[in-house]
Amino acid sequence: MGKKIIIIGAGISGLTAGIYARLAGFDAEIYEAHRQAGGNCTGWTRGQYHIDGCIEWVTGSRENSSLHDIWTTTGALTDNTEVYLPEEIVSTIHEGNLYHLHAQIDRMQETFMQLSPEDAPVIKKLIKYIRQKQHIKVPVKKPFDRPDLWELAKLGFHMLKAGMPDRKTSRLSVGEFIAQFKSPVIRRLLSCTIHPDMPSYALFFSLGTRTSGDGGWVQGGSQAFAGRIRQRFEALGGILHLNSEVNEIIIKNGVATGIKRAGDPAEIPADYILPAIDAHTLLYRLLGGRYKSAYFEKRFNHPDKYIISAVTHIALGVHADLSGYPHHLCIEPPQPFVLNGTNITQLNVKTYNHDPAFTTGGRSLITVLLRDTHFDYWKALKERSDEAYRREKERLGAWVIRHLSTVFPPLEDRLEMIDIATPLTFHRYCHTYKGAYMSFLPGARVRQEFHCGRIKGIKNLYLAGQWVAPTGGLPMAAATGKFAVQRICRKERIS
Ligand SMILES: Cc1cc2nc3c(=O)[nH]c(=O)nc-3n(C[C@H](O)[C@H](O)[C@H](O)COP(=O)(O)OP(=O)(O)OC[C@H]3O[C@@H](n4cnc5c(N)ncnc54)[C@H](O)[C@@H]3O)c2cc1C
Known part of the structure; x- marks a missing residue:
């Protein structure tokens, strides 16, 4: 019998962790509070309508992107999954006319120039910075704090070659960058793609993804997307307990040894505990507020800088x-x-x-x-x-x-x-x-930092989920699920 990992939460992160745990030979059991798996990646039916409650675009939907491998390993994307790439990222109506933010970057530039020639300098900047981000491969082979050196070198080389936004632009928020356009249509088209308080690079990065043919809309929607990952986990022999809210993580002599469910005093033992839930619930409820995390405290105490959206x-x-x-x-x-x-x-x-x-x-x-x-x-x-x-x-x-x-x-x-x-x-x-759909969105002049996935003073506890990799989103949720298992493998000397 292999060593056992208990995963808390069957969102995209927990399910992904479960799959990588099974692939590495661990016994894996997920405890999920809700009656269905998927977490925020969900949908619900009302009469004749199935309402999609999540996916607008998924990074990694393009075949040769760095995140694609995670989606195929988890079964979220299969050879039969169609990905829809609309020609327009977003459209708007102004004074009775319809305008588009085109996904094809030359068309985007052309229509913006026609629309507002007086904005030419800032349009050229926008297009240049989007192009710089189009082929960035997020290094997700290994945890962000222990990256694959070859991947990192390739990223560094790419960034050097593509260049970076100028100093002034780098310090602006999305909203401040957009405010430079005189055209109200361009301002509106850009402003509805991303949160205005985030740093300007987030705008260039997200549009870089979308204009490079990545970030498609996965046919069948969010519930089906999550359902395929759940199926893969169960097909690999993983066990999923639904309607099983975890109330406590048991720590004995500084080692996480098991969990307790809400309303059930019985201890459920495991060799490793892998919470894939929000950091607030983890720290203040499941760990009873007994363990400090400067990283999370800073964020929860400064919602002005780290927006909980x-x-x-x-x-x-x-x-x-x-x-x-x-x-x-x-x-x-x-x-x-x-x-x-x-x-x-x-x-x-x-x-x-x-x-x-x-x-x-x-x-x-x-x-x-x-x-x-x-x-x-x-x-x-x-x-x-x-x-x-x-x-x-x-x-x-x-x-x-x-x-x-x-x-x-x-x-x-x-x-x-x-x-x-x-x-x-x-x-x-x-x-x-607080019903957050992503994790902390960093403000414009805040450094982007990832959490190391460990809590000081607790052995055998490995964190996953969007809260350890702000800004969150499906790819970060999945990547951190994989990273948490890689950390456990490293401890167990499994390559
Ligand atoms: C409307 C909307 C649109 C979005 N659009 C996009 C998009 O277009 N692209 C994109 O990449 N992302 C999008 N997201 C964000 C994305 O859904 C999330 O980033 C991602 O699903 C987070 O996954 P997770 O596994 O980290 O966390 P969660 O989804 O929060 O999963 C955590 C799971 O843990 C369970 N849980 C919590 N506490 C306990 C406990 N005590 N015991 C047991 N189980 C527990 C929860 O029930 C949940 O199932 C969107 C989200 C929403 C809501």
Whole structure:
């Protein structure tokens, strides 16, 4: 019998860790609080509609990208998985005209130049910096703090050859960089691709990925994506316990020796414990606040610098064919929605007609994502009364429908379904801190650092998940699952 690893959490990270653990010969059992696997990578069905709750784009979907290997090893991408690469990354309507951010970089440059010749210097900068990032291979063969030297050398050489953004640009946030454009259309198209408080390089990197043919939309959606990884884990002999919330990690003489489940005093022993959950739950609940982590404390105590980003997700089911509409539309309604004292000014709207997995029979699914950092507000409303929480959701839903109906007229009389998931909903089902959908998003002038995956003073505990590799996202979740197992292999001298 091999040594046993208990993995906490069956999100993409935990499932990936489970697969690499089995491939390395360990017994692997995952304990998951929810009734299904996948964590944030999820979807849910409402009547005739399957609502996708996650994937907009996946880095590593392109075959020769560095992350592709993880997705094929985990079974997330197979030879039969279709990847959809829309020609337009995002579109918007301005003064009655439709404009696009093209995924083909020459077209992007051409349309921006036509749209706003007075922006030529900053357009040239943008295009140059995106091109620099197009072929960067994230070094994921080994943990980030012990990288493969050959991969690292190749990355260094590539960066030297491609060049770097100038000093001034490097210090700007995405929002500050975008503010340099005079054209309101360009500003809007760029602003809905990424959080405005992140450093400008994040904009160049994400557009570099998307314009290089990576970052596609995986057909079948998020639940199917996670389902294939779960299947692979179970096919390799891994054991998945659903509805099994872990309440405590048992530490004896500085060694993690097992877990306890909520409502069950029995200890479940293991040789290694691999939490793939959010760092707050881990430190303050499962470890009872007894172990310090300067890395995480700094982040949890400075949410202004390390943004914990969540979303409110609105799904609309319409009995009409919307296949002629752009797949991702960014809309700025004339009147903002005031949520907890802050203005929501932008609607990121997606349609799913390219994929029959979401609905059929002449129907269409629309989803709207709103950046929402008001977890405490939603929580307080819910605690006041279900009615107060429901009423606020209804007020939000009515605002969205009112403004979307001007763009999607069938919404007026053919709306069949509306479903609103707030950060509180994500917290309830995915058990993440403040309903966060990614981990810490670094502010513009904050150094990007990864966590080493260990907690000082505890042996045989190896961390995985998006919280150890900010900004998070599916590729980081998966990579850290693999890294945690590689660290265990190193300890066990398994090559
Ligand atoms: C609306 C939305 C859109 C997104 N779009 C994209 C995108 O386009 N591209 C991209 O790359 N990423 C995207 N993401 C982010 C991506 O989903 C996450 O980064 C990723 O799924 C995180 O995976 P994880 O395994 O690290 O953590 P999680 O998904 O948080 O998984 C943790 C798991 O642990 C379980 N758990 C927690 N506590 C316990 C406990 N005490 N006991 C047992 N189990 C526990 C949870 O139930 C959960 O299943 C999106 C997310 C959302 C919500």
